Amino acid sequence: MQPLSSIVTERLELRPLTEADADALRGLRGNPDAVRFLSHQPLSAGKTDQLLADLLTRAERSTAACFHVGWAVVLRSSGAMIGDGRTWNTAEPPLPGSLPDRYASLGYLLHPDHHGKGYGTETAAALVRWLFTERGIDTIYAGVYEANTPSRRLLERLGFVRDHYFTANQDSHGKGLASWRYRLDRAAWSAGPPYGHNSTPRGSRR
Numbered sequence: 001m002q003p004l005s006s007i008v009t010e011r012l013e014l015r016p017l018t019e020a021d022a023d024a025l026r027g028l029r030g031n032p033d034a035v036r037f038l039s040h041q042p043l044s045a046g047k048t049d050q051l052l053a054d055l056l057t058r059a060e061r062s063t064a065a066c067f068h069v070g071w072a073v074v075l076r077s078s079g080a081m082i083g084d085g086r087t088w089n090t091a092e093p094p095l096p097g098s099l100p101d102r103y104a105s106l107g108y109l110l111h112p113d114h115h116g117k118g119y120g121t122e123t124a125a126a127l128v129r130w131l132f133t134e135r136g137i138d139t140i141y142a143g144v145y146e147a148n149t150p151s152r153r154l155l156e157r158l159g160f161v162r163d164h165y166f167t168a169n170q171d172s173h174g175k176g177l178a179s180w181r182y183r184l185d186r187a188a189w190s191a192g193p194p195y196g197h198n199s200t201p202r203g204s205r206r
């Protein structure tokens with residue numbers, strides 16, 4: 001795949017992860033508060049480096065149709081990486097995954113030092129826009145643990161609606177928590193909400 005362009009929003013730059021993000025990613029994925037409602041426990045430095053290597057391999061193997069991209073969330077004012085995001089429609093590009101055609105998934109994580117300033121919403125809105133406008137996706141899924149109120153509020157702010165409930169027994173990630181799959185359909189996004197229509201991909205894209 002051709003190198004992906006950054007996505008620039010009012011206060012953030014979202015750019016594809018690189019090897020240079022290893023230290024920042026360790027600070028995120030090793031932070032117990034940050035990963036409490038993620039599908040993994042706090043990661044050691046070694047495990048985080050392995051995660052980054054896997055993400056870089058997946059991004060390299062991605063095509064426009066079958067993709068798995070990890071993003072660094074960077075503050076434009078300082079250049080600091082304050083979070084990471086993920087957009088994917090398959091776990092093992094270039095092979096298709098189990099999602100229906102023109103469906104994709106979204107994930108995001110902000111360092112707790114930067115919560116409550118609108119950065120999470122700004123990040124997710126930009127990735128939603130990227131999936132709809134740059135990848136031609138029609139429906140976006142986001143999985144969220146039921147107890148993760150901040151993330152559920154964020155999704156609902158962007159127009160996501162509850163799609164499917166998974167009991168704690170169905171949790172395959174070892175946390176034993178109930179969760180919701182949320183969805184956002186292109187038609188609902190196009191009709192509103194106000195958030196997410198103003199981030200601009202930097203540079204040209206196929």
Ligand SMILES: CC(C)(COP(=O)(O)OP(=O)(O)OC[C@H]1O[C@@H](n2cnc3c(N)ncnc32)[C@H](O)[C@@H]1OP(=O)(O)O)[C@@H](O)C(=O)NCCC(=O)NCCS
Nearest residue numbers: 034037108109110115116117118119120121144150151153
């Ligand atoms: C979920 C998560 C990404 C939210 O990030 P965040 O940056 O705190 O989210 P926001 O700041 O956009 O929104 C949080 C609140 O701040 C408010 N806010 C404060 N300043 C704001 C601003 N300048 N602009 C917009 N909203 C602002 C929002 O309205 C929102 O209020 P609410 O909780 O009453 O709805 C963050 O809690 C996180 O990273 N958690 C750990 C990882 C995780 O759980 N990821 C999701 C897995 S499903």
